[in-house]
Amino acid sequence: MPLPEVDAVVIGAGAAGPIVAKELAFAGWRVVLLEKGRWNTPADCRKDDLRNQRNPTLGYPFGPEEEGNPRVFVDLNGRERIVKPSQPGYNNNAFCVGGGTLSYGAMAWRYHPNDFRMRSTYAAKVPRAFENSTLEDWPISYDDLEPYYEKAEWEIGVSGDVSGDPFQGPRRRPLPMPPLPPTREHEILEKGARRLGLHPFSIPMLRNSVPYNGRPACMRCRWCVGFACEVDAKNGTQNTVIPAALATGNLELRTQCAVREILLNDRGNATGVAYFDRDGRLWEQPARYVVVSCGAIESARLLLNSRSRLYPQGLGNRHDWVGRNLQGHTYTGANGLFEEIVYDDLGPGASIAICDYVHGNPGLAGGAMLANEFIRLPYQFVSGIRDPEAPRWGRAHKEFVRRAYRRIIPVQGPTQEIPVFDSRVTLDPRVRDRFGIPVARISGYRHPHTIEISEYTAQRAADWLRASGAVKVWLRRAGRGVSGGQHQAGTCRMGNDPKTSVVDAWCRVHDTDNVYVVDASVHVTNGAYNPVLTIMAIAYRAGQRLAKEGRRA
Amino acid sequence: MAAAAGCARRPAPAAGYRFLTQAEVETLGAWVDTLIPPDEDPGARDAGVVRYIDLQLTRWFRRHQSEYREALAHIDRWARSRAGRGFAGLPLDAREEMLSLMEQGEADRAWFPDGGKAAFELVLAHAMQGFYGNPRHGGNRGYASWKMIGVPPMPVRGREHYEAERTFPEKT
Numbered sequence: 001m002p003l004p005e006v007d008a009v010v011i012g013a014g015a016a017g018p019i020v021a022k023e024l025a026f027a028g029w030r031v032v033l034l035e036k037g038r039w040n041t042p043a044d045c046r047k048d049d050l051r052n053q054r055n056p057t058l059g060y061p062f063g064p065e066e067e068g069n070p071r072v073f074v075d076l077n078g079r080e081r082i083v084k085p086s087q088p089g090y091n092n093n094a095f096c097v098g099g100g101t102l103s104y105g106a107m108a109w110r111y112h113p114n115d116f117r118m119r120s121t122y123a124a125k126v127p128r129a130f131e132n133s134t135l136e137d138w139p140i141s142y143d144d145l146e147p148y149y150e151k152a153e154w155e156i157g158v159s160g161d162v163s164g165d166p167f168q169g170p171r172r173r174p175l176p177m178p179p180l181p182p183t184r185e186h187e188i189l190e191k192g193a194r195r196l197g198l199h200p201f202s203i204p205m206l207r208n209s210v211p212y213n214g215r216p217a218c219m220r221c222r223w224c225v226g227f228a229c230e231v232d233a234k235n236g237t238q239n240t241v242i243p244a245a246l247a248t249g250n251l252e253l254r255t256q257c258a259v260r261e262i263l264l265n266d267r268g269n270a271t272g273v274a275y276f277d278r279d280g281r282l283w284e285q286p287a288r289y290v291v292v293s294c295g296a297i298e299s300a301r302l303l304l305n306s307r308s309r310l311y312p313q314g315l316g317n318r319h320d321w322v323g324r325n326l327q328g329h330t331y332t333g334a335n336g337l338f339e340e341i342v343y344d345d346l347g348p349g350a351s352i353a354i355c356d357y358v359h360g361n362p363g364l365a366g367g368a369m370l371a372n373e374f375i376r377l378p379y380q381f382v383s384g385i386r387d388p389e390a391p392r393w394g395r396a397h398k399e400f401v402r403r404a405y406r407r408i409i410p411v412q413g414p415t416q417e418i419p420v421f422d423s424r425v426t427l428d429p430r431v432r433d434r435f436g437i438p439v440a441r442i443s444g445y446r447h448p449h450t451i452e453i454s455e456y457t458a459q460r461a462a463d464w465l466r467a468s469g470a471v472k473v474w475l476r477r478a479g480r481g482v483s484g485g486q487h488q489a490g491t492c493r494m495g496n497d498p499k500t501s502v503v504d505a506w507c508r509v510h511d512t513d514n515v516y517v518v519d520a521s522v523h524v525t526n527g528a529y530n531p532v533l534t535i536m537a538i539a540y541r542a543g544q545r546l547a548k549e550g551r552r553a
Numbered sequence: 554m555a556a557a558a559g560c561a562r563r564p565a566p567a568a569g570y571r572f573l574t575q576a577e578v579e580t581l582g583a584w585v586d587t588l589i590p591p592d593e594d595p596g597a598r599d600a601g602v603v604r605y606i607d608l609q610l611t612r613w614f615r616r617h618q619s620e621y622r623e624a625l626a627h628i629d630r631w632a633r634s635r636a637g638r639g640f641a642g643l644p645l646d647a648r649e650e651m652l653s654l655m656e657q658g659e660a661d662r663a664w665f666p667d668g669g670k671a672a673f674e675l676v677l678a679h680a681m682q683g684f685y686g687n688p689r690h691g692g693n694r695g696y697a698s699w700k701m702i703g704v705p706p707m708p709v710r711g712r713e714h715y716e717a718e719r720t721f722p723e724k725t
Contacts, residue, residue, distance in 0.1 A: 201556075378685040
């Protein structure tokens with residue numbers, strides 16, 4: 001049933017969509033924001049070690065629901081299986097208002113200027129990174145994004161102190177909030193880094209260290225990454241741009257609405273979207289502009305599910321690039337066991353970083369930011385961080401946990417991913433979700449050079465821990481399977497050539513006048529940092545441009 | 554009787570439990586107490602791990618019901634054939650030996666066609682979850698594991714952490 005036409009419909013209330021919606025609503029546009037998940041509040045923080053967005057032992061609290069939302073995962077041996085959200089291979093982020101930003105760790109990194117020009121930086125120096133890869137320059141530079149990074153830092157709210165990072169790109173303004181006071185791990189690692197001549201500093205975080213924007217400071221509990229913040233001190237789109245946009249009266253947020261397809265006319269432009277509400281009723285929402293912000297896996301899926309006479313292989317997919325280059329991050333690093341107690345139970349845990357190994361590593365096309373890890377909850381510790389030589393159970397295991405839990409520091413970082421054309425999202429020909437919509441099928445692998453880089457940065461993490469006094473160090477190494485998950489990116493590449501990309505430098509789908517993809521799907525490469533601040537900056541840039549150049553009713 | 558004949562008969566759960574029978578509660582208690590034995594701190598059984606597994610077998614782990622039913626019956630029969638006593642009646646060393654064999658896939662194949670590996674890993678994962686997870690799921694009773702490793706329970710909202718004692722006292 002068609003509803004009254006609006007100026008824009010934005011699909012997905014995660015890190016990017018609400019920013020575009022806010023920019024349009026502030027410019028007077030009538031906007032509808034559709035979100036597949038629910039709207040949670042700080043009261044939904046259950047501090048549950050076994051049910052959170054980083055540990056779905058008993059399921060995901062912030063979506064998607066376990067039943068009715070399958071995907072198909074194809075492993076390295078070509079074996080395929082239907083996976084539910086909590087099962088390995090699903091590559092989940094979150095389905096809810098705020099998306100990943102409701103429950104993320106909230107590191108607020110700007111990418112390095114070289115992250116935007118990987119081909120220019122490395123084509124001559126490291127040719128093997130370009131074999132069987134789609135490593136490329138972005139059509140935009142760090143300088144193009146700089147004002148929007150700043151806007152995200154101030155409008156969403158970032159704390160930290162990056163003045164000690166000599167490797168960052170130029171910035172005009174400092175961060176709006178100071179860092180949280182250092183943890184004991186921070187102090188131990190800072191000494192070790194200085195000993196090695198490295199440049200440690202306080203991680204920028206989308207988290208209030210002081211009251212900001214009408215909300216309080218972090219209470220420093222250990223249930224942070226994976227959880228909604230109980231005191232609402234973690235800054236996501238759900239507690240910043242969404243309420244601001246709703247207050248204009250120009251935005252309507254509709255939750256638990258699953259978009260089936262983008263509706264297209266004979267000229268190949270969008271006329272609106274068709275979606276199912278929570279009762280399974282099908283609606284048509286006509287709109288002058290459609291903005292797709294569902295995350296790299298679901299955005300690609302939606303374009304591929306939106307077919308017409310002009311786009312028999314899916315919207316924007318004339319040259320078979322939609323869904324290609326799926327990439328997340330390869331996290332590697334090291335765990336260090338210390339003689340003394342290093343744990344002080346002060347959240348969020350992650351506190352100190354170095355960017356010495358982001359670029360300029362000998363013979364390698366990229367590197368990683370390295371940081372100490374968020375607080376590991378006890379079950380996480382026994383299931384993941386445990387010394388591989390320690391017994392897995394019995395009297396000795398209990399003794400090990402008792403002694404080691406507060407004496408281990410994990411250091412790790414997101415490796416610059418070398419994109420691969422065959423790591424991809426397609427539509428599964430058979431499996432459908434609860435609404436009968438074909439589901440995402442994920443297949444591919446990691447580029448061998450990604451693994452090479454990740455091995456190098458893991459060794460550097462080990463060095464850092466040893467220099468900080470660790471008496472025993474063991475590495476966390478990379479697997480060979482395709483990466484996606486919370487940092488999923490790359491599936492609707494931004495570029496100037498419509499033959500080798502899906503959207504232009506302003507996130508407009510090449511073949512159309514009025515369809516935009518605004519989220520990490522457009523990332524050409526995914527940087528050596530957590531991607532969310534870049535996602536937000538791109539959203540501000542695209543949203544402001546659309547508000548200025550677009551033609552609303 | 555004729556009407557019930559087509560249905561699998563479901564044994565009565567032990568008093569206070571949802572799925573496990575009294576015999577299964579005892580066998581599983583001995584199993585998880587072998588994985589996480591009591592010492593100066595509570596073991597898995599006293600920390601409520603059997604209750605955690607029982608509860609989840611009617612919720613999130615429903616798909617594991619038959620695996621548990623089978624594994625608990627079979628480890629008990631294996632124990633009887635080895636030592637003439639049920640698993641729950643064996644001393645810790647004997648139970649450790651049996652679980653080690655399962656871990657290596659070398660349990661008696663009359664009872665465990667895969668040598669016991671799958672059942673061992675399943676119960677190990679669930680035992681660790683129940684012992685180290687949140688009390689709200691029935692395990693980690695009285696914050697037993699968190700007290701053991703020296704981390705405080707959930708804070709009262711608004712606790713002033715900046716003023717909190719920075720040095721964490723060594724457990725004595």
